[in-house]
Amino acid sequence: MPSVCFYFQVHQPFRLKPYDFFKIGHDHVYDDEVKNKEILDKVSLNCYLPANQLILQLINRHGGNFRIAYSMSGTAIEQMEKYRPDVLHSFKALADTGCVEFLSETYHHSLSFLYSKREFIRQVEKHRNKIKEHFNQSPQVFRNTELIYNNEIANFVSGLGYKGIVCEGIDHILGDRSPNFLYHPPFNEDIKCLLKNYKLSDDIAFRFSDQGWNEWPLTASKFVDWVHKINGHADTINLFMDYETFGEHQGTETGIFEFLEHLPAEILKHPDFNFRTPSEIIESFDVSAEYDVHSFSSWADSERDLSAWLGNSLQLDSMERIYSLEKVIRESENRYLVEEWAKLLTSDHFYYMSTKYWNDGDVHKYFSHYDTPYDAYINYMNVINDLEHVLETKDQPFPDALCSSVARNS
Amino acid sequence: MLGWEFPPLFSGGLGIATHGLVKELSNSVKISLIVPTTSEAMKVDNVNFIGLNRITLNDIALEREQFDLLLCHTELFEIPIPVSPYHWINKSVIVAEQYARKLSTEEGNEEKEAIHQIFSGNEIYGLNILSKVHLYAKLSEQIASRRNFDVIHAHDWVTSQAGVNIKQRTGKLFILHIHSLETDRSGHSARNAIYQLERTGMEEADKIIAVSQFTKDQIIEHYQIDPQKIDVVHNGIDPAETKRQSHPMKDKLVVFLGRLTNQKGPQFLIDTAEKVAAIYPRVKFVVAGTGDEFANSLETSAFKRLGNKFIFTGFLSKKQVNDLLSMADVYFMPSVSEPFGLTALEAIQYKVPSVISLQSGAAEVINSSLKADFWDTDKYANYIVALLKYQVLSQVLSNRALDELESLTWSHAARKVQDIYQGLLEAKINH
Numbered sequence: 001m002p003s004v005c006f007y008f009q010v011h012q013p014f015r016l017k018p019y020d021f022f023k024i025g026h027d028h029v030y031d032d033e034v035k036n037k038e039i040l041d042k043v044s045l046n047c048y049l050p051a052n053q054l055i056l057q058l059i060n061r062h063g064g065n066f067r068i069a070y071s072m073s074g075t076a077i078e079q080m081e082k083y084r085p086d087v088l089h090s091f092k093a094l095a096d097t098g099c100v101e102f103l104s105e106t107y108h109h110s111l112s113f114l115y116s117k118r119e120f121i122r123q124v125e126k127h128r129n130k131i132k133e134h135f136n137q138s139p140q141v142f143r144n145t146e147l148i149y150n151n152e153i154a155n156f157v158s159g160l161g162y163k164g165i166v167c168e169g170i171d172h173i174l175g176d177r178s179p180n181f182l183y184h185p186p187f188n189e190d191i192k193c194l195l196k197n198y199k200l201s202d203d204i205a206f207r208f209s210d211q212g213w214n215e216w217p218l219t220a221s222k223f224v225d226w227v228h229k230i231n232g233h234a235d236t237i238n239l240f241m242d243y244e245t246f247g248e249h250q251g252t253e254t255g256i257f258e259f260l261e262h263l264p265a266e267i268l269k270h271p272d273f274n275f276r277t278p279s280e281i282i283e284s285f286d287v288s289a290e291y292d293v294h295s296f297s298s299w300a301d302s303e304r305d306l307s308a309w310l311g312n313s314l315q316l317d318s319m320e321r322i323y324s325l326e327k328v329i330r331e332s333e334n335r336y337l338v339e340e341w342a343k344l345l346t347s348d349h350f351y352y353m354s355t356k357y358w359n360d361g362d363v364h365k366y367f368s369h370y371d372t373p374y375d376a377y378i379n380y381m382n383v384i385n386d387l388e389h390v391l392e393t394k395d396q397p398f399p400d401a402l403c404s405s406v407a408r409n410s
Numbered sequence: 411m412l413g414w415e416f417p418p419l420f421s422g423g424l425g426i427a428t429h430g431l432v433k434e435l436s437n438s439v440k441i442s443l444i445v446p447t448t449s450e451a452m453k454v455d456n457v458n459f460i461g462l463n464r465i466t467l468n469d470i471a472l473e474r475e476q477f478d479l480l481l482c483h484t485e486l487f488e489i490p491i492p493v494s495p496y497h498w499i500n501k502s503v504i505v506a507e508q509y510a511r512k513l514s515t516e517e518g519n520e521e522k523e524a525i526h527q528i529f530s531g532n533e534i535y536g537l538n539i540l541s542k543v544h545l546y547a548k549l550s551e552q553i554a555s556r557r558n559f560d561v562i563h564a565h566d567w568v569t570s571q572a573g574v575n576i577k578q579r580t581g582k583l584f585i586l587h588i589h590s591l592e593t594d595r596s597g598h599s600a601r602n603a604i605y606q607l608e609r610t611g612m613e614e615a616d617k618i619i620a621v622s623q624f625t626k627d628q629i630i631e632h633y634q635i636d637p638q639k640i641d642v643v644h645n646g647i648d649p650a651e652t653k654r655q656s657h658p659m660k661d662k663l664v665v666f667l668g669r670l671t672n673q674k675g676p677q678f679l680i681d682t683a684e685k686v687a688a689i690y691p692r693v694k695f696v697v698a699g700t701g702d703e704f705a706n707s708l709e710t711s712a713f714k715r716l717g718n719k720f721i722f723t724g725f726l727s728k729k730q731v732n733d734l735l736s737m738a739d740v741y742f743m744p745s746v747s748e749p750f751g752l753t754a755l756e757a758i759q760y761k762v763p764s765v766i767s768l769q770s771g772a773a774e775v776i777n778s779s780l781k782a783d784f785w786d787t788d789k790y791a792n793y794i795v796a797l798l799k800y801q802v803l804s805q806v807l808s809n810r811a812l813d814e815l816e817s818l819t820w821s822h823a824a825r826k827v828q829d830i831y832q833g834l835l836e837a838k839i840n841h
Contacts, residue, residue: 020792021689021799317802355810374780377803378796 002180002234003276003284004227004267005194007143007166008243010048010072010091011109012040012079013348015369019379024386030340035369037083044087047247052090054257058264059099066264067099067275070243071143071166074107074127075346077134088134095135101277102131104139104162110345111145111309113153114296115323123342124160140164141278145347147196147240147299148306151185151292158191164282166240168299169195173291180234182281183291192282193291196240196299200226205241209254217255220262228270235285236276240299301356309350314377319350321384328391341387344380352376412550412562412569412576413445423752424589427621427645428565434646434824439831442557444550444572446542540603547572555579561831565589567604570611577614583834586615588625593632594747595673609633617834619643619827622771625749641830644775646820647755654761657737661694662798665738665762667731667753668745670701675744675767675784677703680710682744685791687719690798695742698723698734735760739804740797745770746784754779758815763807765793775818778810 017032058066072091080088094100106112107127112120124142131137141164142157149167157165169179179195203223207213215222227237242249250256267273276284300308310316322344329341352368353376370376411432415425432443550572554562562584564573570586577584592604612618612633618640620626626640657663664686668674676697683695697707697720704722711720726734735741741757741764748770755772757764758779766773767784780797782789797804 020788021795022685022788022792024689312806313802314806317800355806372777372780374778374803374807378780378792378800381796381800381803382792 001272001274002231003236003274003281005236005238005276005278005281006068007103007238007240007278008068008070008245009143009241010070010076010243012036012043012073012076013109013346014075014079014343015039016349016379016383019382019386021382024382025389028340028386028390030343030383030386036079040079040083040087043244043248044084046252047244048084048087049090050252050257051243051246051260052087052094054261055100056090056094056097058261059094059097062264062268064097064099065268065275067101067277067280069101069103069141069277070094071103071105072131073105073109074123074130075109075343077130092134095137099277101141101279102135102137102139103141103143103166103278104128104131105143106145108342108346109145109348110342111148111306111319111347111350112345113144113148113156114306114310115319116326117156119323119326119342119345121160141166141194141282146308148296149193149293149298150296151294154185154191154193154293155188158185158188162191164192164194164278166194166238166278167196167291167293168297168304169198169238170293170297170304173293173297177289178233180230180237181288182235182285183289184287186290186292189287192287194236194238194278194281195291196238198299200237201239201241204239204256204259205245205249208245208250208256208259218259220259220266223259224263224266224269227267228273231270231272235288236281300351307356308354309347312353312355312373314353314355314373315350318353318377318380318384321381325384325387325391332391337387337390344383344387349376349380353380411441411443412564412572413443414565414568416443416445423750424566426752427589427750430646430648430820431824431827434820435827437824439828442559444546444553446546543568543571543607547575551575551579560835561585563587563827564611567592567608567611570615571607574611574614583616583831583838584614585617585619585830585834586611587619587621588612588629588749589621590749591625591628591632591747593628594625594749595671597672598632598747615639617641617830619830621645621750622774624769624771624774628747628749641826643823643826643830644771644818645750645752646818646823647752647759647815648820650756650759652732652760653736655733655736659694661692662690662739663734663737664693664695664740664742664794664798665734665757666695666697666699666742666744667734667757668699668743670697670699670703670707672703673746673748674699674701674703675746676707677710678744678746678784678787678790679742680707680714680716681787682742682790682794683711683719684714684716685787686794686798687716689791690795693719693798694721695719696721696723696734696738698726698731700725731756732760735762738762740765740794742790742794743767743770743772744784744787744790748772755815755818758808758811761808761812763797763804764811765790765797776811776814778807778814780807 015032015035016030019030055068077088095102104124105127106120106123107130108123110123112123128139131139140162142162143166144153147166147168149165154165179197183193183195184191185193203218208218210216230237246256246260264275267275296306297304298306310319325341329337352370353373355373368376370379413428415422415428417425417429432441435441546569554576559582562573562576562582564570565587566589573584573586576582592600592602592608596602612629612635618629618635620629620640620642622644623642626642629635629640630637666679670676679695679697686693708722711717735757738757738760741754741762743751743754743764743766745751745767746769748767751766751770751772754764754766754770754776758776764779766779766781768781769784773779773781780793782793
């Protein structure tokens, strides 16, 4: 009896304000408060509020048979606390239904696993506390930033006690095998891997409104027809995507909400099919085989590797530079500094610096508030320079307002 | 084709562009090129050089017959008018009118004498420019009227009148190629004799080629020309072998190349330098070039006590310019209005990362450059400091920009020009 497993990613980074060289040494506030609030407001109205409302209706309509999962970054939750408590409440209402699972991830949506296991553990722990605080759940399944994955990550996360991990179903690793079963990393059956079915996921997330696509327009019944056809060859069909697909990446006018509204009923029409959350999948099914991933994979770009964040020397330089500050940041024992530093680890900062396809104006540009990847790098490096300046002159007291705002948020 | 500058005698942007285009076009198009001045050193395959200062009008006809027997693809006529387009005085307008009257009322020998008169002696470059433009137009018209061709291709205001004359005389298709505008050089409000020449040329032209979208937009805005009539063909750049050199100074070098006129934004250069030096003192701004803002720039920098941050080199030879670029850490082009900006591309060939104004054609063709509005000296300064400070940024930008240059060739530009010829001719036939 195959299950459909939805997981939606909810993430907002703390975007940096325009920070030119003249501010270094004078201005220690890095967030673009206005822009962050503006974007959260926009996405809340386009996506979070209407989508949460619809999903709540669907859960009620199907008497608990529609079940889904979210992974929410700590930086997104923190901004909701600050600017949109109403949105946070609507997520809590979903959690209260008992049909919604929350996954674990790094609080700052970072690539810390690659650079500092210590920081990785700290962020995972911080995120667990946040999820417990708001949704009263202790996640069993881990989602690493942008589905970055390999054997080492799976084993490490297994060591932290997680029973499951979500990752991308990569064609060349799967070979002729299907992503629609549970796998395990080599020599470790303590953790199960849920592989994203990228074809079906991307039909919704990327192609839904593409009028040049030969399947356009995509209706719920057409999509479910494809899903039902897998019957007999699947345990779990993992549909993983950005939550912002609904109403933001795919605008309301595309009919994405109508699609979502009709999807559960269409899926459940077939008596063999149901919905399960990731931890329910893990309890319900056995692993089928080994999923052996040596080099890092992810769900980004066509390469599905790390090149979206670490593909050029601007990205490597700035990434190495920020992690090189870890020791002295810790030694400062200044909670405010640790937080400011950790916010700079968020993957988006490096994504903005990508020069891949930039000339063609692609998805990187869509997600970036900078004119060019060079602006992103310069702005980021200027901020690091100020942070370094602050660390060097540690006797300099921080404005009270900043300290209290940190205290309020942590 | 009607040209004004031609290397090696005249190697301004117009000369280099005309040369680059002619060289590639001559592979597939038969070109007769009329230019005012030539020298022994001018050499392009399939080009015949004719010095009009030493021959009579009858000789022109004779030369033409001889030339036709040679069956060359390209020929070059010389109308020796020694000028630089940027130096001219109002007096020349009167002189031009006198010549115009003379040329239009008198025939034969009188005309020949007029030519001799203006071509004899070593007249200082740039005097009587408008009279030379009119004379060039008249002579070109006469040469063209005796020849067979399909398309008139004129470059800039200096030859646009010739293009108009030839079109009116022969009824052939007329293309006006715009490399720079009077509104770039003299400010947006310029409505002088040169502006009028440009505007008349544009109105008469069957097609205008602009060297950038920026220039196209300027033409639409300041000359009220139908956008449909304007095609953009970006210039190419010839590949160059370059080598980096070190310099003895401990300071980093930011290089500005070009005429010191308001068009090039020297005031923004100085304001930016002031801001950069305040946070990055180990810097020198090398200003290579001269112009009517030279003294003013010097004085302003001294007034701001930035004397030790500036090196004014005055005019530099091509070799000196190359040496300077090979040592530069940043190339800076704060132009107020830059139709193309060839030097920005030359800097890239020397692996120099650049900060350039958005009001330039170069900004359209090079992604891997840091760009700001010409007046935004805060942004310029931030970019320059970032380049001086962040080595990785400099490397990435210079390497990627060099890659981008590869697609910017004259053969690509020539192909587009040829397509324009073809399109116009087909439209004319079908009409």
